[in-house]
Amino acid sequence: MMNVEQAILAAEQAVASSQLTAPALEHLKSWLTEERYQPYQASILQHIEQGAWQKLDDVFWTVIPFGTGGRRGRMYEFGSNAINERTIGESAQGLATYILEQPDSPSKQLSCAIAYDTRHRSREFAELCASIMVANGFEVYFLDEYRATPQLSFAVRFKHCDCGIMVTASHNPPSDNAVKVYWSTGGQILPPHDKAIIDRVMNTREIKKVDFQQALAAGQVKICTQEVDKAFFAEVHHYAWPGPRDSKIIFSPLHGVGSFAVMPVLEQAGFKDVEVYARHAEPSGDFPNVPGHVSNPENPAIFDEIIERAQQTGADLIIATDPDCDRLGCAAPLTLDSSGPWATINGNQIGALLTDFVCSKMQELGMLSERSYVVKTLVTTELTRRVAASYGVRCEGNLHVGFKWIAGTMDAIGPADFVFGTEESHGYLIGQYARDKDGAVACLLMSMLSAQLKSQGLSIHERLAALLRQHGYHQEGLVNVQMEGSEGMAHMQKLMQAFRSSPPQKLGGFPVAAVRDYKSLTVRAADGSTQPLDALPADMVMLDLDLEGNYFAVRPSGTEPKVKFYMFTYLPPAESQDLVAAKAKLAQRLADLERDIRSYVAGVIS
Structure with missing residues (x-):
């Protein structure tokens, strides 16, 4: 096998011949020469000797970011842009380092809770994180089976x-963690x-570790x-309000942890x-029986075969959760005839339906007040806001993408008056x-809503139709454009x-009437005038069309190598009574928007 000097020379020649990018070379050199990466050296040398430049570029062209909630990406045995023992270890060590720096840390026993899902290596990475936290002086509370x-x-x-x-890597492909x-x-x-934790993660050199089994034996x-x-099931049961339970349900955990949480609830x-x-019942990181092996309840295609089963058995509702059971997707018959046509309900529609259901039940139980509020994000339908307002409930909606902002708003305003939180991504x-x-x-x-509507002689789709007539037809669209690797990052x-x-x-x-730039926090009107934008900074741009309730947003994903385009269309109630006509009108509007957006994107990155 070649030595390190020969390997670096070969890598430099690969850059010269455009087989390897310059950033990948710099990270590759670090992993070949620095002591902290010594365990990976032999494998890297073997890859260089074999001329595996595309793979080396993939795993070294950048440092995998610590993004929306942590680090997420493809697993590979080594590499700065891959999920492996080193990058997972840096994440845990960086977190521990930052908490140890807090003023009150020396005076108390620190602790960390750890859980894992059904993905490949999830248990292994969970043990690794536990061993690192213990080595840094933390007690670890460990959920020792697949949990949500x-x-x-x-x-x-x-x-x-x-x-x-x-x-967990949520609903990402099997390759990821x-x-x-x-x-x-x-x-x-x-x-x-x-940002402080990201700084500690990115500057971690030494990762402290103890033996997991010894730490377990030592308590x-x-x-x-x-x-x-x-305790968790007892808390969730507080929301099992009295009401009908006569709903025949098919549940899919999509090969994830859902059965361990949903079925007991x-x-x-x-x-x-x-x-x-x-x-879909078997816990499996391969997600073998779902389209494309991607267990995403946002994808209508995962419901196709389950709908066939539901039509045969007379089910009233299909519900599905993603691998770590933090998202819900569902499908229901268009009428109460289960043998007839079914359709999925998208994340915005589920959110509006559940906002309506929760507000109505809490109103019925005398649980609403003038301080009650729901929370949604900027890219979640305004139908939720209008539904909440019909119950006299305030909607906090000036939030960026990510449920962490909804949680933060709960704590900032006060959780006592929190009614419901919803985001478009289910x-x-x-x-x-x-x-x-x-x-x-x-x-x-959703199960309680299904049973209640069934007792009233209504389907879920019929209730959604009533909300659209009452509050105006809202139709949203989402376009994802994959932009992988260093070239994709440049395009983004x-x-x-x-x-x-x-x-x-x-x-x-x-x-386009106005452009909202959440990076510079400015709003620029069509005439060129600007004014401040009241929001937290983020890498997102929103374009308001010269038509009420119609707008567009673009942002890079915080967890995957893609750009997300959100489209929002709306007709006021007076134009929404004929739902078939309203739906067709907005479907055409969305198609026109998508056509123009794709044309603009192609012109920019060509």
């Missing part, structure tokens, strides 16, 4: 921990802690799975007729027990700059 992300959020609060770590990092609130990291790692389960709430869809929460979206409680609420940056400096003047046939 909201249960980890709850465990942090329940055990009064200083932080938490969830090993990640850590989500939580603060003492049970919510994902918010400013100013987020430094405490198994608390059953204790946390019992529904059983405790009194739902007797719940079938776990057999082909995340929902009620109550004060957690500070992250919860697929289990969302399944409970170029595209975001273009939307800021020279945005399209017209979209879908309508003039």
Whole structure:
């Protein structure tokens, strides 16, 4: 095998011949020459000897970012841009380092809750994180079986921990894994802690570790799975309000942890007729029986085969959760005839339906006040705001993408008056027990809604239609454009700059009336005048069309190598009574918007 000097020379020649990017070379040199990366040296040398330049560029072209809630990406045995023992270890060590620097840390016993899902290496990475936290003086509360992300959020609060770590990559492909990092609130990291922790993670040189089994034997790692389960289910049960339970349900965990959370919740709430869809029941990081092996409940295609089963068995509702059970997707028959046509309900529509259901039940129970509020993000439908207003409930909606902002708003305003939180990407929460979206409680609420509507002779789709007539037809669209690798990152940056400096003047046939730049925190009108934008800074641009309720947003994903384009269309109630015509009109408007956006993007990055 070649030596290090020969390997670096070969890598430099690969850069000269455009087989390797310059940033990849710099990171590759560090991993070949620095002591902290010594365990990976032999494998890297072997890759260089084999001329595996594309793979080396993929795993070294950047340092995997510590983004929306932690580090997420493809697993590979080595590399600065991959999930492996080193990058996971840096994440845990950086978190520990920052907490140890806090003024009150020396005076107390620090603790951390850790959980993991069904992905490949999740248990291994969870043990690694535990061994690092113990080595840094933390007690670790360990959920020793597959558990849901909201249960980890709850465990942090329940055990009064200083932080938490969830090993999961949510709904990403089987190749991926990640850590989500939580603060003492049970919510994902918010400013100013987020940037400070990122700094510690990125500058970690030494990773302290102890042996996991020895730490377990010494009581430094405490198994608390059953204790946390019992307390978590008791908290969720507070929202199992009295009402009908006659709904036949099919539940799919999509090969994830959902059955460990959703089934006990529904059983405790009194739902007797719940079938776990057999082909998705096995916990498996390969997600073998879902389209594309991606267990994303936002994807309507995952429901196709389950709908066939539901039509055969006379089910009233299909619910599905993603691998770490923090998101809900669902499908329902268009009428109460289960053997007839079915359709999925998107994340915005679920959020509006559940906002309506929760507000109506809490109003009925005398639980609403003039201080009551719901929370949504900027890219979540305004239908939620209008529904909440009909109950006299305020909507906090000037929030960036990510449920951590919803959780932060709960704590900033006061959780006592919090009614419901919702985001367009199928995340929902009620109550004060957690500070992250919860697929289990969302399944409970949707099941109760289904049963209540069935008792009234209505389908879920018919209730949604009534809301659209009452509040106006809202139709949203989402376009994801993958931009992988160093070239993709350059395209992303170029595209975001273009939307800021020279945005399209017209979209879908309508003039762009204003551009909201959340990076410079300015609003620029069509006449060139500007004014301050009241918001927190973020890498997002929103374009308001010269038509009420119609706008567009663009932002790079915080967890995946892609740019997300959000489109929002709206017709007022007077134009929404004929739902078929309203839907067709807005579908055409969305198609026109998407056409113009794709054309603009192609022109920028060509």
